[in-house]
Amino acid sequence: MLALAMVASLAACSSSSSSSSDTTAAETEAATTAAEDGSEEATEAADETEAADSTASDGELITVGFAQVGHESDWRTASTQSCQDVFCEENGYELVFVDCDQDSAAQLDAVRNFIEQDVDYIIIDPIVSTGWDTVLTECEEAGIPVIVIDRTIDDSDNYTAWVGSDFTAEGYAAGEWLNAYAEAKGIEISGILVIEGTTGSSTQLGRTEGFEEIAENYGWTILDSQDGDFTEAGGQEVMESYCQSYSGQFNVVVCQNDNEAFGAMTAMDAAGISYGVDGDVILISFDACTAGLEYVQAGSINADFECNPLAAPFVAEIIEALEAGEEVESTVYMTEHWYVAEEDVLTTITVNGEEQELTYVTDEIIEEQY
Ligand code: GZL
Numbered sequence: 364m365l366a367l368a369m370v371a372s373l374a375a376c377s378s379s380s381s382s383s384s385d386t387t388a389a390e391t392e393a394a395t396t397a398a399e400d401g402s403e404e405a406t407e408a409a410d411e412t413e414a415a416d417s418t419a420s421d422g423e424l425i426t427v428g429f430a431q432v433g434h435e436s437d438w439r440t441a442s443t444q445s446c447q448d449v450f451c452e453e454n455g456y457e458l459v460f461v462d463c464d465q466d467s468a469a470q471l472d473a474v475r476n477f478i479e480q481d482v483d484y485i486i487i488d489p490i491v492s493t494g495w496d497t498v499l500t501e502c503e504e505a506g507i508p509v510i511v512i513d514r515t516i517d518d519s520d521n522y523t524a525w526v527g528s529d530f531t532a533e534g535y536a537a538g539e540w541l542n543a544y545a546e547a548k549g550i551e552i553s554g555i556l557v558i559e560g561t562t563g564s565s566t567q568l569g570r571t572e573g574f575e576e577i578a579e580n581y582g583w584t585i586l587d588s589q590d591g592d593f594t595e596a597g598g599q600e601v602m603e604s605y606c607q608s609y610s611g612q613f614n615v616v617v618c619q620n621d622n623e624a625f626g627a628m629t630a631m632d633a634a635g636i637s638y639g640v641d642g643d644v645i646l647i648s649f650d651a652c653t654a655g656l657e658y659v660q661a662g663s664i665n666a667d668f669e670c671n672p673l674a675a676p677f678v679a680e681i682i683e684a685l686e687a688g689e690e691v692e693s694t695v696y697m698t699e700h701w702y703v704a705e706e707d708v709l710t711t712i713t714v715n716g717e718e719q720e721l722t723y724v725t726d727e728i729i730e731e732q733y
Pocket of ligand 1: 435436437438439513514528560566593619620621649650670
């Protein structure tokens with residue numbers, strides 16, 4: 364079967380507005396299906412792929428297949444843009460980009476399509492942390508190095524390197540900040556509601572594990588913890604349900620990403636529940652995307668625990684080292700900050716005995732954020 368991945372041929376890396384033909388896994392599948400029917404779309408896609416293959420075969424460009432989680436959040440958009448900015452023709456790359464639309468089966472298909480196309484490297488941001496061993500073995504047998512970014516793969520270590528964040532540490536930091544903040548403000552924590560990220564993602568697993576461990580240490584009550592799928596709609600839906608079920612029982616909401624927090628704010632506004640620095644509910648978020656930090660600066664979100672999406676430059680360094688026959692680090696952690704809305708309440712927290720800085724959000728920080 365002719366396996367097709369539509370080539371996301373990218374404009375120069377110069378601007379974030381570089382156009383690219385984003386391809387969802389569904390479109391790739393459609394093109395593959397169409398290929399069997401010999402339809403026009405398939406011919407077009409085949410021409411694009413052939414063109415890319417012929418260019419890559421000149422040995423001028425390094426072809427990188429990137430199976431991205433989806434397009435569910437501001438964080439994901441920044442992650443995708445970072446890869447498109449780095450892995451472009453100007454920098455010596457041809458990027459074959461597939462948006463897997465939060466569909467794990469489609470993500471495995473995308474990786475197998477990359478093997479069929481015999482790309483030089485494969486980047487995976489795994490939607491969920493298990494189900495990877497077989498396809499990673501296929502990559503190894505094809506002689507294609509795999510670099511994992513962001514989320515982790517927990518049922519195989521058959522890949523060259525991982526670049527990302529410590530999600531459990533993020534959960535610990537959120538819990539310790541909440542304890543120190545409540546003490547400093549004289550707030551008695553009555554009940555906590557959590558809106559989790561995509562179930563089974565290492566992000567959801569880590570942030571949940573870290574925060575729940577701290578909650579248990581301090582004897583807090585987590586009233587409920589449901590999946591908001593890292594989307595604004597998901598956050599709003601779960602928060603609407605919480606406002607119905609737990610009215611008057613909670614004064615902390617923890618959202619495992621900013622887009623869920625945006626949805627939760629909409630739901631609490633509709634329910635007449637105040638939140639943030641001057642509100643009845645402490646609102647905690649993760650990611651610290653630009654829009655999230657704007658809400659922190661406005662006092663709507665009390666604290667936002669950053670997860671840095673800009674892994675691509677570190678991946679490019681790994682690929683360049685591999686191209687030069689050098690050894691590479693198997694694990695690279697991103698640098699992150701814990702952002703707060705109030706400059707004069709806390710400046711540090713202690714997490715597992717280590718003092719960690721808190722960062723007050725300024726216009727300059729927002730200007731620089733992703
Ligand atoms: C985090 C990343 C998560 C973000 C969400 O590493 O995988 O997925 O926290 C995104 O915004 O959807």
